[in-house]
Amino acid sequence: MTKQELIQQIKRKKSFLCVGLDTDLAKIPASLLEEEDPIFAFNKAIIDATKDFCVAYKPNIAFYERYGIKGWQALEKTLNYIPKDCFTIADAKRGDIGNTSSYYADAFFNTYHFDSITVAPYMGKDSVLPFLNYDNKWVILLALTSNEGSKDFQFMTADNGEKLFEKVLKTSSQWGTSENLMYVVGATRAEAIGEVRKLVPDHFFLVPGVGAQGGSLEEVVKYGFNNDCGLLVNSSRGIIYASNGNDFAEKAAEKAKALQQQMEVAMKERQFI
Secondary structure, three states: OOHHHHHHHHHHHOOOEEEEEOOOOOOOOHHHHHOOOHHHHHHHHHHHHHOOOOOEEEEEOHHHHOOOHHHHHHHHHHHHHOOOOOEEEEEEEEOOOHHHHHHHHHHHHHHOOOOEEEEOOOOOHHHHHHHHOOOOOEEEEEEEOOOOOHHHHOOOEOOOOOEHHHHHHHHHOOOOOOOOEEEEEOOOOHHHHHHHHHHOOOOOEEEOOEOOOOEOHHHHHHHHOEOOEOEEEEEOHHHHOOOOOOOHHHHHHHHHHHHHHHHHHHHHHOOOO
16 A cells, blocks of 8 residues: 555545554453454444544564464454454564565465565664565554663663664654655654654654553654654554454444544644544
8 A cells, every 4th residue: 555545545534543463362352252253243233333433553473473363363354344444463572684574574464465474673774675665555654652661771872962763763764655654653652752753754664552551642642643644543441342242343332433533633723633
């Protein structure tokens, strides 16, 4: 999917919502466990319930590969079921070099046909470039995360006062363009989103942490919105586990619609739509 196609979907659906498909057999309704493929049955219902309110879906790959071949089969069926106008994100956080990186890219872009993949930048340029060699595919690079351990490295300061996450942004932005490179920026660090936006004004951000993790959509928009919207705001548990009963899909739709409506208001206030 091109950047312009993504922007068109955001405008058409009046939404920049991404739904995270972190499907856990221990959390889905017990009635679905009787299905031949419980993971896909759950995902199918979630997609049907939320597809009108979101522009992207983000399966977290660990939630599928933990189940071996059955998990990968459920993932493939899920991808085939996602509407073609929705942006797909492989939340795989790969990061290696040489043939390993090239084969990761081939797996997620050619075998599974994802639009994008999350990549860890720690090993540098040659761990990222293989993913950038595909037309209309995206790298979503980890930039500033909201987990507690992010303080261990990301905020380390060099002698010139530059933080490590700032160095990552400045350097990596030279590897690709705003047409094929996005950044992960955690919603629970709202003001820091503004710092990131100053360094990469034209890039899209994937922003996790709104909903169950306590991030504020209003704050994310305040600091991260740009002329192209520039945001994909993800909610996983807050939507897909809004209920653990048989009304799970209905409740997921309600949560997704509520976020979409907030996003529509924000975009209208900024005269984006």
